[in-house]
Amino acid sequence: MKGEFLRAYTRIYLELEGLKFPEVLIESAYSNLANFLRDIPVGVRRIITRDAGKKVAESFKNFLRDRYKITEIKEEEVPAVVETFFKVSGMGDVKCEVDGDKIRVKEVLGKIEGNSYILTIK
Amino acid sequence: MYNFSEILKNQRLVILPKDLIVYLFEDTAKIGLPLGPRDWMAREAGKRYAQAFMDSVGGEIDLGEIPELLEKIYDFTGMGKVKVSINGNEILLEFLNSPLFKSSLEPQEMLRPFLGVVEGFLSQILGKEVKGEVKDKSYILKVKG
Numbered sequence: 001m002k003g004e005f006l007r008a009y010t011r012i013y014l015e016l017e018g019l020k021f022p023e024v025l026i027e028s029a030y031s032n033l034a035n036f037l038r039d040i041p042v043g044v045r046r047i048i049t050r051d052a053g054k055k056v057a058e059s060f061k062n063f064l065r066d067r068y069k070i071t072e073i074k075e076e077e078v079p080a081v082v083e084t085f086f087k088v089s090g091m092g093d094v095k096c097e098v099d100g101d102k103i104r105v106k107e108v109l110g111k112i113e114g115n116s117y118i119l120t121i122k
Numbered sequence: 123m124y125n126f127s128e129i130l131k132n133q134r135l136v137i138l139p140k141d142l143i144v145y146l147f148e149d150t151a152k153i154g155l156p157l158g159p160r161d162w163m164a165r166e167a168g169k170r171y172a173q174a175f176m177d178s179v180g181g182e183i184d185l186g187e188i189p190e191l192l193e194k195i196y197d198f199t200g201m202g203k204v205k206v207s208i209n210g211n212e213i214l215l216e217f218l219n220s221p222l223f224k225s226s227l228e229p230q231e232m233l234r235p236f237l238g239v240v241e242g243f244l245s246q247i248l249g250k251e252v253k254g255e256v257k258d259k260s261y262i263l264k265v266k267g
Binding site: 014015018022033036049053091 | 134136138142143144145149150155159160163166171174175198201221
């Protein structure tokens with residue numbers, strides 16, 4: 001049940017705390033950026049994106065706590081948040097599954113259908 | 123007279139959390155990527171967007187309509203409230219507020235990576251080269267030719 005509420009809250013978070021960029025602008029900037037970043041070591045790139053991801057998580061958790069008194073997201077609730085983040089942001093439709101210490105995020109609709117992230121919880 | 127608000131609402135959008143943008147750009151600025159390629163990339167993205175925007179408008183946009191257009195775009199995207207004025211061939215875009223100013227970096231440093239986007243956008247819309255600079259919380263853009 002909380003998963004369904006989390007979907008709604010994630011949508012509200014993005015609507016209130018999101019920046020709306022035209023898709024064509026993001027596509028152009030990102031495709032050129034990807035070429036340009038090839039010279040930057042993967043480790044450095046990952047630190048930058050991980051750091052930004054952590055800041056977003058912190059901001060989202062603060063939003064849930066301050067607005068809805070939710071102080072914890074359980075592992076089984078992660079798919080609701082991840083799937084809604086991707087869908088509402090316009091980044092693609094994904095199916096997210098938690099399986100033991102693995103989280104699989106698989107694109108189900110989009111330009112790179114079938115592509116996956118497999119994340120290990122340590 | 124175009125209804126820019128309606129055109130903006132009908133675009134295909136990507137919505138990204140403010141904090142993601144602020145911290146990505148802050149950290150990217152800190153690793154000191156050279157400005158030349160960054161500016162080129164931003165200008166290209168601005169031009170591509172302008173082309174798509176012009177296709178939606180289905181007509182030309184003249185210099186006098188630029189202040190309203192830019193103010194609506196920045197407000198719509200959430201990048202900040204801006205005030206735009208024109209003086210001869212100069213366009214002054216002042217940020218009254220912006221989520222980018224949440225960064226620990228100076229406003230000037232955070233605004234710099236996005237300068238190319240507005241340069242490219244205006245160059246394509248006006249069909250004339252537009253180059254600018256950042257001063258405090260403003261862009262000063264010069265229309266050439």
